[in-house]
Every structure is written in structure tokens, then in C-alpha cells.
Amino acid sequence: MIVQKTLTIKNQLGLHARSAAMIVRALEGCRSQVSLERDGVRVDARSLLDILTLGCPKDSRIVVRADGEDAREAVESIERLVDSRFGEDA
Amino acid sequence: MNPADSRRTVILQGMGVSPGIAIGTAYLVRRIDAPISRYQIQDRSLLAEEIRRFRKAIKDSETQLLEIKRKFKDQEGLETLYILDVHIMILRDKMLIRQTIQNIEDKGVNAEWALRMTLDKYRDVFSKVDDEYLRERVSDVEYAGQRILRNLAGVHHESISGIGENAIVIARDLSPADTMQMKVERIQGFATDMGGKTSHTAIVARAYEIPAVVGLEKVTTEVRTGDVVIIDGTAGAVIVNPDPEIIRRYEEKKRHYETIEDSLLRNARKPAVTLDRHRVLIGANIEFTEEIASAVHHGADGIGLYRTEFIYINRDRLPTEEEHFCAYKKVVESKGIRWATIRTFDLGGDKFMSDPRLAAEMNPVMGLRAIRFCLREVDLFKVQLRAILRASAYGRTKVLFPMISGMEELLETKRIFNEVKKELKRDGIPYGKDVKVGIMMEVPSAALIAGDLAREVDFFSIGTNDLIQYTLAIDRVNERVSYLYEPLHPAVLKLIRQIVEAGHSAGIEVAMCGEMAGEPAYTMVLLGLGIDELSMNALVIPRVKKIIRAVTMKECRKLADQVMSFNSASEIEFFVRDAMRKRFKDDFETAD
Numbered sequence: 001m002i003v004q005k006t007l008t009i010k011n012q013l014g015l016h017a018r019s020a021a022m023i024v025r026a027l028e029g030c031r032s033q034v035s036l037e038r039d040g041v042r043v044d045a046r047s048l049l050d051i052l053t054l055g056c057p058k059d060s061r062i063v064v065r066a067d068g069e070d071a072r073e074a075v076e077s078i079e080r081l082v083d084s085r086f087g088e089d090a
Numbered sequence: 091m092n093p094a095d096s097r098r099t100v101i102l103q104g105m106g107v108s109p110g111i112a113i114g115t116a117y118l119v120r121r122i123d124a125p126i127s128r129y130q131i132q133d134r135s136l137l138a139e140e141i142r143r144f145r146k147a148i149k150d151s152e153t154q155l156l157e158i159k160r161k162f163k164d165q166e167g168l169e170t171l172y173i174l175d176v177h178i179m180i181l182r183d184k185m186l187i188r189q190t191i192q193n194i195e196d197k198g199v200n201a202e203w204a205l206r207m208t209l210d211k212y213r214d215v216f217s218k219v220d221d222e223y224l225r226e227r228v229s230d231v232e233y234a235g236q237r238i239l240r241n242l243a244g245v246h247h248e249s250i251s252g253i254g255e256n257a258i259v260i261a262r263d264l265s266p267a268d269t270m271q272m273k274v275e276r277i278q279g280f281a282t283d284m285g286g287k288t289s290h291t292a293i294v295a296r297a298y299e300i301p302a303v304v305g306l307e308k309v310t311t312e313v314r315t316g317d318v319v320i321i322d323g324t325a326g327a328v329i330v331n332p333d334p335e336i337i338r339r340y341e342e343k344k345r346h347y348e349t350i351e352d353s354l355l356r357n358a359r360k361p362a363v364t365l366d367r368h369r370v371l372i373g374a375n376i377e378f379t380e381e382i383a384s385a386v387h388h389g390a391d392g393i394g395l396y397r398t399e400f401i402y403i404n405r406d407r408l409p410t411e412e413e414h415f416c417a418y419k420k421v422v423e424s425k426g427i428r429w430a431t432i433r434t435f436d437l438g439g440d441k442f443m444s445d446p447r448l449a450a451e452m453n454p455v456m457g458l459r460a461i462r463f464c465l466r467e468v469d470l471f472k473v474q475l476r477a478i479l480r481a482s483a484y485g486r487t488k489v490l491f492p493m494i495s496g497m498e499e500l501l502e503t504k505r506i507f508n509e510v511k512k513e514l515k516r517d518g519i520p521y522g523k524d525v526k527v528g529i530m531m532e533v534p535s536a537a538l539i540a541g542d543l544a545r546e547v548d549f550f551s552i553g554t555n556d557l558i559q560y561t562l563a564i565d566r567v568n569e570r571v572s573y574l575y576e577p578l579h580p581a582v583l584k585l586i587r588q589i590v591e592a593g594h595s596a597g598i599e600v601a602m603c604g605e606m607a608g609e610p611a612y613t614m615v616l617l618g619l620g621i622d623e624l625s626m627n628a629l630v631i632p633r634v635k636k637i638i639r640a641v642t643m644k645e646c647r648k649l650a651d652q653v654m655s656f657n658s659a660s661e662i663e664f665f666v667r668d669a670m671r672k673r674f675k676d677d678f679e680t681a682d
Contacts, residue, residue, distance in 0.1 A: 012408055017176045017227055024179060047185035048176070049212060052227060055219035088408060 032068025112279030358389030373625030394625020482522030554604025618650025
């Protein structure tokens with residue numbers, strides 16, 4: 001099963017070390033292949049370094065794509081983090 | 091060893107970030123950012139061994155970081171532990187591992203070279219990222235990478251925790267992981283190539299009162315482990331391989347420094363009262379909550395200036411209200427201090443990175459910063475104000491607004507402050523009923539309308555660093571004009587006198603928290619001008635108190651009046667230093 005969703009980064013500081021780390025951690029228990037894509041560059045969502053290299057500031061749009069039996073859960077877990085602004089205040 | 095073998099003396103100048111003198115044996119904390127050798131591995135069957143070596147180095151690095159984290163869980167702030175977590179994640183990063191292994195296999199090179207290639211690739215990619223903050227995260231990749239390289243080189247047994255007594259730690263830069271592993275209290279001094287006032291090394295050194303000099307650029311190439319090194323944290327100098335004569339002189343200097351310290355410290359807790367019973371309040375300027383103990387120890391009556399900028403910088407995201415609150419609560423409820431003056435955010439908007447248009451200003455000290463920035467980003471400002479007010483329920487709190495230049499700004503700031511109070515009240519959240527509101531007097535326009543501003547606030551605090559630079563039109567960091575930075579310029583003194591008089595006519599207290607307040611040579615003049623509270627670096631409090639306790643207000647006023655009759659800064663400076671030397675022979679014996 002392939003699930004794909006476009007998300008907008010809403011937290012003030014974008015995908016920085018802490019938020020990227022939260023994504024990697026959220027995917028720890030899941031079995032699907034998960035990728036993030038921005039402006040045509042696609043990286044593995046389980047690599048903190050690669051997520052950082054996307055350089056996603058606030059308001060950037062990313063495409064989350066998961067392939068596997070728990071693809072839906074994987075995408076939803078990332079969506080929840082993005083929607084909650086990774087726990088940031090502003 | 092004959093004398094010809096002994097290594098030559100080298101003197102290096104850097105930035106002194108923690109005062110005092112240390113003499114000891116150098117311990118060089120190695121960093122493998124020196125060129126790494128490339129070996130071509132001809133026998134392909136040996137490549138598997140390289141990969142195994144690489145994996146083991148990663149495993150070892152991870153074990154070390156987890157160990158550090160476990161040991162320090164209870165001691166350090168959460169922020170530091172979080173950095174360790176990020177480093178661990180980088181070590182485990184599948185792309186980093188895959189890339190490096192691929193380099194070993196495809197290029198047939200040794201693990202060190204293969205890893206260096208991967209790190210360089212990331213450095214390259216990061217350097218192209220638009221966002222400055224994100225760009226700087228490459229240093230985390232480097233920290234993690236260097237740990238792996240150290241383990242590959244098999245030097246991980248060179249544990250820094252084994253650093254002996256009297257050691258002076260020499261390093262390019264020290265990471266939180268490095269200092270957490272050291273028994274810092276046994277270290278005599280620090281000297282690093284990189285870093286500034288707020289670098290990690292500087293903070294740790296000040297917290298432990300260990301002499302430190304940073305920004306030396308090449309101390310790691312000049313010093314070898316075992317060299318004798320002198321650190322003069324007051325002058326910002328490092329002397330490598332000093333000859334016996336220099337050592338003798340510095341030992342004397344050190345003894346002098348310490349005996350003065352001892353005798354001064356014994357009296358430091360006594361109140362700063364002049365012979366004719368005039369009480370001056372003494373505050374300490376702090377940046378970190380870790381400095382409070384030292385402030386109390388050195389005789390501060392209160393915290394005269396808590397700079398809150400560090401809560402914002404050196405981090406990945408905006409601080410939450412809780413994080414602000416925890417820091418402020420810790421300060422206001424500290425034992426041994428009678429009040430805490432918390433200054434709101436006093437930096438440029440570029441520190442937030444949320445709006446790239448803010449990032450590059452031609453003249454940042456006069457740009458969109460401090461209160462100007464806060465009045466534009468009201469939501470951010472309110473987070474800090476809420477936290478300060480909530481903390482005020484736990485101890486006597488004063489709030490200080492920086493860089494006010496006119497009445498509109500002050501009224502708007504007060505309006506927002508009162509709005510936050512109302513919101514707290516509505517939500518049933520407690521806050522102190524008697525929070526004093528004050529403003530920094532550091533912009534000449536504010537000084538000139540001090541009489542009007544005084545009616546709107548509970549106190550003034552004169553920020554001399556900015557007041558001097560704005561009044562004399564000098565960029566302090568521009569070396570070509572820094573000779574014009576003259577605290578005793580008659581124009582500056584006139585403004586100070588005017589601010590004090592305006593404040594006193596309105597019945598409010600006037601404090602001073604700039605560097606001038608902590609210069610013992612100026613203490614009598616400042617008392618004579620009528621300053622009610624002097625707030626300074628904790629380490630100079632004992633010296634300033636000693637002077638206050640030995641003089642009368644009458645002679646201070648006389649000195650101030652004499653000073654005001656001169657019309658040039660150099661004349662005043664000479665006159666004041668001369669007067670202080672005559673009055674306090676032991677304390678001002680050497681001409682500056």
C-alpha cells in the first residue's frame with residue numbers, strides 16, 4: 001500500500017534538528033518505506049541528516065510518501081507531529 | 091636536556107572570558123580535524139575489515155555518548171542532554187553509515203578517509219542551505235563525526251576524565267560532551283582556539299571560577315601536552331613555555347590576586363555603607379542561573395541585571411513560556427538575594443531566523459532590536475512577560491525594558507505589560523503584586539527627556555556601554571575608533587548627572603548596570619553623582635565594596651564636582667585615576 005500526503009510546515013523554526021529527530025523517532029516502530037520530498041529532492045525520512053539537508057523553513061510544503069503495510073499509520077504519525085508544530089509554542 | 095632543547099616561549103592573545111591566573115601543565119584535547127591520510131586498499135578482501143572497523147567505531151562512539159548521558163542525567167540542563175541525543179542520532183544515521191560503507195567499497199579506501207568524504211559531502215550540502223541556523227547544524231555533524239574518527243584512531247582510551255591535578259585544558263573548542271566528562275573542579279584553566287563570551291567553554295569556566303581564555307586561534311598548534319602554560323584570564327593572554335623569570339612573576343601575581351581576593355572576600359558580605367552612613371545597593375550582572383551562587387558569595391545584595399538573551403540563543407527553537415519561567419523562578423527565589431532585575435530580550439530580530447529580512451542589517455546596534463523588536467513581535471514578547479510575571483509570585487522582581495528611546499515606546503510597552511497582567515488575573519494565575527517597572531537609560535534621547543520618562547516608571551538603570559557608544563558615535567567593536575570610547579567623557583558624565591537628577595526629582599531610584607559600574611576607579615565619582623545602585627560582574631564586587639566602605643559621601647560629591655569642571659575626557663580620566671591612587675595606595679598602585 002502506498003500513501004502520500006502533502007503537508008505544510010507550520011512551526012516557527014521549520015525542520016531543525018529537534019523536529020527532524022522527532023520524525024525519525026516516530027518512525028522507529030514502523031515497517032514501511034517512508035520518504036520526504038521538497039522541491040523535487042527526495043530523502044529517506046529515517047535519516048536525520050538527510051531531513052536536515054532538505055532545509056525546510058516555516059511554510060514550506062513537503063510530500064510524505066510511505067510504502068508498506070503500515071503506510072497509513074506512518075504518514076499519520078508525521079502529520080500529527082507537523083500539525084502539533086512539533087510541540088513548539090509559536 | 092640541554093637548554094637548546096627547551097622550547098621557545100610563545101605569548102598568545104585571545105579573549106579573557108573568566109578572570110584569574112592559572113599556572114600548570116597543558117593537556118591537549120585532541121581533535122582529528124587535522125588532515126586524515128588516505129590509504130588505497132589493494133586487497134579487496136581487506137575491505138570487509140575496514141567496514142567492520144567503521145561499524146565498531148560507531149558502536150563505541152554511541153556507547154560513550156550514552157554513558158555520558160547516563161552519568162549526567164541529573165546534573166545538566168535538559169538542553170545539553172538533548173544535544174547529546176542529536177549526536178547519537180547522527181551516529182546512528184543510516185545514510186551516514188550507508189554512504190561511508192559505499193565509499194569504502196567503491197573507492198577502496200580506509201574507513202577514516204571514507205568517513206571524511208561523507209562528512210565533507212554533508213558539509214557541502216549544509217553550506218548551500220538558505221537558513222543560517224540550519225547551516226550551523228553542520229557543527230553537530232562534525233562533533234559526531236570527530237568522535238567516530240577518534241574511535242577509529244583508537245584514541246578513545248585517552249579519556250578526558252583522567253586529566254590530572256593542575257592541568258590546563260587546551261582544545262580547539264569544547265563541546266558539552268567534553269566538559270561533562272571532565273572533573274571540571276580539578277582543572278586549573280582553559281584555553282581554546284575558538285569561541286567567544288557565550289561559548290560553552292566560557293560559561294563553564296565562569297560557573298566554576300576557573301581562568302579561561304578563548305578565541306586564541308592557534309593555541310592547539312603552539313601547545314603540546316606537558317608544556318608549562320600560564321593562563322591570564324583577566325588580560326586574555328596565554329604564555330606557553332614561559333621562562334623561570336616569567337613564571338616567578340606570574341606566581342607572585344597569582345598570589346597577590348588570591349590574597350587580595352581572600353581578604354576582600356572576608357568583608358564582601360558586609361553592606362556597602364559609606365563612613366557617613368549612606369547605603370549603596372550592590373547588584374550582580376548575570377547571564378546564567380549558574381552564576382547566582384558566585385554573586386551571593388562575592389557580596390551582591392541582589393541581581394541587578396539578569397540578561398535573558400541566552401535563553402534565546404544557542405538553540406534550535408524558541409524557548410517555551412515554561413522554559414522562561416523556570417529560569418526566572420530560579421533567579422527570583424534564590425537564597426541570599428533581595429531582588430532580581432530581569433531585563434527583557436535585548437538582541438536583534440535576526441536571532442529568530444523566522445523572518446530572513448531581519449537577518450542582515452547594516453548597523454545592527456541601531457537597528458530593529460531590543461524593545462523595538464519586541465513591540466513588533468508582540469506575541470513573542472508576551473511569552474517572556476507572562477513568564478516574568480508568573481515568576482514574580484516567588485520573589486521580589488523588577489522588570490527592565492532595554493533601549494527605550496522615547497515616550498511612545500515606553501507607553502506602548504507598559505500597555506502590553508498591563509495587558510499580560512490582566513490576562514493572568516483573568517486566568518487566575520498568581521503573580522507578584524509589587525513588580526517594579528524600569529527602563530534602561532542607554533539612548534541619549536531618553537536621557538534628555540528623563541524627567542518625563544521618570545514619571546512613568548519605578549526606576550531607571552543606566553546602561554553605560556550603549557549610552558557611551560551612542561553619545562560619542564563610536565562603534566565599540568571597530569578597533570579603529572575604539573580609542574574614542576571614553577566613559578569619563580564630559581558629555582557622558584553630564585547625561586548621567588541629568589538622569590540621576592531627573593530620577594531623584596520624581597522620587598525613583600537610579601541604578602547603573604554597565605561596565606562603568608564595575609570599575610573601582612570610578613566608584614567614588616559614581617557615588618558622588620548620586621547613583622543609588624551599582625550592578626556589576628560579581629568578581630569585582632568585593633573591590634568596589636571596599637572602596638564604598640572607606641569613603642564619605644561628602645568627599646565623593648566633592649570629587650564629582652571637581653570632575654564636572656573639566657572639559658576633556660583625558661583630563662578627567664587622569665585626574666580620577668590619580669585621585670584614586672592617592673586615596674587607595676594598595677589598590678591602584680600600578681598605573682593602567
